[in-house]
Amino acid sequence: MGRLKESAFTRDRMLSFKKMIMIIVNLARKTLQLELNMFTKNINCEDVSKQAFSKARKNLNPKVFGLLNEKFLSEFYTDNDIKTLHGFRVFAVDGSKIQLPFSKEIVQEYGCSGNQFGAAIPMAQTSTLFDVLNKVTVHSIIAPNTSSERNLAKQHLEQLRIIDTQTEFDKTGIKDLLLYDRGYPSTELFINLAKEKKDFLMRCKRDFCAEVKDALANGKTDVVVEIDISEKRKCANSALGLRLLKINANAKIKVRILVFELSSGELEILITSLIDQNKFARKFLFEFYNLRWGTEENNKFHKAIAQLENFSGKSKVSVEQDYYATIFTCNVESILAQEALEEVNALLKDKDLKYEYTVNKNIALGSLKDELIYVLLAGVGFDEFCDKIKKRMIHSLVPIRKNRSFPRRNKCPYRKYSMNNRSCL
DSSP states (O other): OOBSSTTTTOSOOSSOHHHHHHHHHTOOOSOHHHHHHHHHHHTTOOOOOHHHHHHHHTTBOTHHHHHHHHHHHHHHHHHSOOOOBTTEEEEEEEEEEEEOOOOHHHHHHHOEEEOTTOOEEEEEEEEEEEETTTTEEEEEEEEETTOOHHHHHHHHHHHHHHHHHHHTGGGSOOEEEEEEOTTOOOHHHHHHHHHTTOEEEEEEOTTSOHHHHHHHHTTOSEEEEEEEHHHHHTOTTSHHHHHTTTSOTTOEEEEEEEEEEOTTSOEEEEEESOOOTTTSOHHHHHHHHHTTHHHHHHHHIIIIISOTTOOSOSSHHHHHHHHHHHHHHHHHHHHHHHHHHHHHHHHHTTSOOSSEEEEOHHHHHHHHTTTHHHHHHSOOOHHHHHHHHHHHHHTTEEEEOTTOOOOOOOOOTTOSSOSSSOOOO
16 A cells, blocks of 8 residues: 555665655655655654655655544544534535645646636645534645535545544444535535534525525524435436435425524534534524634645645655645644643642633644654654653743634734744744
């Protein structure tokens, strides 16, 4: 699985299979030769050239980093007390565009997106399944720019099933709730979620379906309705009609439609499988949906702090290696940061402090730089490694100042380097 050629990494060479993985997991964001020089210095071996590294990485399957993440998460969900809310693990699905380096291969594989000046910029569509309570990216996908977010969302369900089977989490009795933004709702997705026995809470558009239009027209703010599959199947020439041909024509989906008026005056429409109006109050579901903001912050962290778009190569293989390695390393950072914060909270619980504190994620990720390699290559014990990193994180706490709001203003437009967002890598 880890090799793209059977003969690759079979000889005893400087750039072995394990070393290649660790170089990429270490997030090479500086000049590649400098990153390689630092790596060889840290493990006390001969220098290697960037040409040798680039040649070796062509034989490394990017899927190995996805498998690393899968193994890491399987152990996490097996060995830890998983955070839930009202008996639910809460996941958020979100798509995002990322900019890629320019090369003929990249353009052919992923496609381009034009800007206002007519320039073609290589772009990819990404999608993530994020556990908003436990703050880990459970599954991530990088795909061609024109890929459908809904189709990518199906793959997340398949991967979640695999992890639940590996960890036997499906036997715990804990349910899953998936949060989606308004580009995702569809009859097909409702059916797929029902098959996987997953609950959902989605934002939808005003004209999503006749049932939503009817609720708005009649001023209803909380109503349970049935969506008739047979009506959808009548559109035989539509994409939806074709996808529903194999489904029982008499099937109906029962959902709940909620309408909220935001402070801006805009209406927010939610549609959910949690139809028990006594058990799940309107306010509760509104607060539940707001947890989806966690995946937006996660994407921001990947791009702004982990420099996800700062790729170390211009080939499809190198882009996918960097992408999946970044997801894995950020998950390691997140778990360690949460453990460090739990230790801090235990020490501070009896103190009368003005603010709550959290770990500075920029410094937390930077603390992993050049340290992960010692776990596998330098013989350092995993517990010792975790303690070392958590101590660094504890020394870089920042206060949580709630309910702050500032109008946007253009600060120092002439400054090339931001004082507030300095690189940790």
